[in-house]
Amino acid sequence: MTIRVFIDGEVGTTGLQIRARLEPRRDITLISLPEAVRKDPSARKDALNNADAVILCLPDDAAKEAVQLIENGTTRVIDASTAFRTAPGWIYGFPEMTRTQRDVIAHASRVSNPGCYPTGAIALVRPLVDAGLLPSGWPVTINAVSGYSGGGKSMIAEFEDKAAPNYSLESFRAYALSLEHKHVPEMTQYMRLNNMPLFTPNVGRYAQGMLVEVPLQLWALSARPKLSHVHQVLSEAYAGERFVTVASLEECQKTTKIDPEQLNGTNNLKLYVFGNEGREQARLVAQLDNLGKGASGQAVQCLNIMIGADEGSGVEL
Numbered sequence: 001m002t003i004r005v006f007i008d009g010e011v012g013t014t015g016l017q018i019r020a021r022l023e024p025r026r027d028i029t030l031i032s033l034p035e036a037v038r039k040d041p042s043a044r045k046d047a048l049n050n051a052d053a054v055i056l057c058l059p060d061d062a063a064k065e066a067v068q069l070i071e072n073g074t075t076r077v078i079d080a081s082t083a084f085r086t087a088p089g090w091i092y093g094f095p096e097m098t099r100t101q102r103d104v105i106a107h108a109s110r111v112s113n114p115g116c117y118p119t120g121a122i123a124l125v126r127p128l129v130d131a132g133l134l135p136s137g138w139p140v141t142i143n144a145v146s147g148y149s150g151g152g153k154s155m156i157a158e159f160e161d162k163a164a165p166n167y168s169l170e171s172f173r174a175y176a177l178s179l180e181h182k183h184v185p186e187m188t189q190y191m192r193l194n195n196m197p198l199f200t201p202n203v204g205r206y207a208q209g210m211l212v213e214v215p216l217q218l219w220a221l222s223a224r225p226k227l228s229h230v231h232q233v234l235s236e237a238y239a240g241e242r243f244v245t246v247a248s249l250e251e252c253q254k255t256t257k258i259d260p261e262q263l264n265g266t267n268n269l270k271l272y273v274f275g276n277e278g279r280e281q282a283r284l285v286a287q288l289d290n291l292g293k294g295a296s297g298q299a300v301q302c303l304n305i306m307i308g309a310d311e312g313s314g315v316e317l
Contacts, residue, residue: 003307006031006047008066009057011038013152014080017296018055021314027307045069053307055299056080067110076109076306078299084112085186092190093302094119095311096244096269097126105305113302115183116294117144117201118190120212120286123244123269125191127237133225134216140197141215142187145172145260147208150290159205173203209261210294212286219280230282231273238271242312243293243301246271264289267297267315292316 005028009015022028031051037043048054048069053076056063060083067077067084084090091108095101105111114122121142128134148159157164181199188196218225231249238244245268247255252272263270266289275282288294297315304311 002027002029004029004031004050004052005055005303006051006053007055007057008044008048009062012057013149013156013291014295014299015055015057017291017317018057018299020317021296021300022303025314027309027313041069045071049075051075053078053303055303076111078111078113078302078306080113080295080299082115082182082186084110085114086189087112092186093298094122094190095301095305096238096241097122097190098130102305105302106308108306111302111306113295113299114190115186116146116150116210116288116290117142117181117183117199117212118187119269119294119298120144120210120288121187121197121199121214122190123238123271124212124214124234124284124286125193127233128230129192130237131233133223133230133233134221136192137194138221139195140191140193142197142199142212143202143215144200144210144212145202145204146210146290147206147260148203149208150210150294151203155203156207171205174200175203176201204260206261208289208291209259209264210288210290211258211260212288214284216282216284217280218275218282224280227273227275227277227282230275230284234271234273234284243267243315244269244271246273249273258285258287260287263287263292265292265317267293267301267312269293 007015010019031047049072056066056079060081063079063081063083090110090112093111093113148155158166158168184196235246269288272285300315304313
């Protein structure tokens with residue numbers, strides 16, 4: 001017996017990548033609507049209620065509407081929008097966040113897929129807070145750069161379509177300059193911080209891939225931890241994980257540059273602990289594909305956990 005999966009919004013950036021990951025699988029039957037009725041409420045309602053699992057790749061309001069159309073108590077939902085990431089009753093779909101999160105996802109009926117930036121930021125900060133190395137009240141700063149695919153079809157056109165009225169020749173763009181960004185609430189909640197972090201996102205002129213950084217003044221922390229201690233906490237948090245790895249201190253010391261596109265097409269998330277022992281400063285870096293572990297790959301990984309399939313089945317292109 002195969003699992004019936006409906007991707008609502010399958011023609012968007014995330015939806016297309018999820019479909020590409022699921023289409024070759026024999027344990028899954030994809031429910032797909034003809035283009036003429038994709039936005040028809042009745043057709044969507046039937047598809048949503050006839051599926052064993054639904055993956056929503058929609059804007060926030062449309063995702064909320066889709067959930068309301070589900071009338072049975074059996075259809076399980078993974079939502080890739082921002083709509084439910086901090087909502088009561090919804091489980092956060094980051095399996096490696098804690099040692100118990102994977103089991104919680106396995107039994108969940110409603111899972112909210114994390115944002116791409118938060119995936120990297122939470123992976124770096126949450127273990128340090130849980131270990132008491134970083135106080136919950138610490139003023140955390142998060143610097144990040146992503147490929148333009150993170151902005152969806154409109155931003156992709158802006159950087160790729162020379163005929164588009166807003167076609168851009170920018171090589172790099174800083175944005176969210178008012179310090180308002182939709183990912184900040186989930187970062188705050190799942191990093192277990194008392195205050196919102198200072199988040200500075202940027203877009204580079206390349207399609208996909210990202211780096212997320214958290215700088216730390218180790219001398220200002222009460223424990224004044226060494227780089228080796230920070231590295232140990234992160235290494236122990238992700239020991240044995242399949243998709244999250246921590247570069248050795250030796251590799252970090254030898255590394256002189258990091259390519260944000262290096263993990264593209266994978267579901268991998270790699271963490272680095274850089275720093276200067278003499279100055280007691282650290283630069284923590286997360287490297288991932290914003291469309292892989294930051295979106296589609298993560299959603300498929302969560303689906304696998306929920307249906308009891310091999311966790312790595314179809315997560316990579």
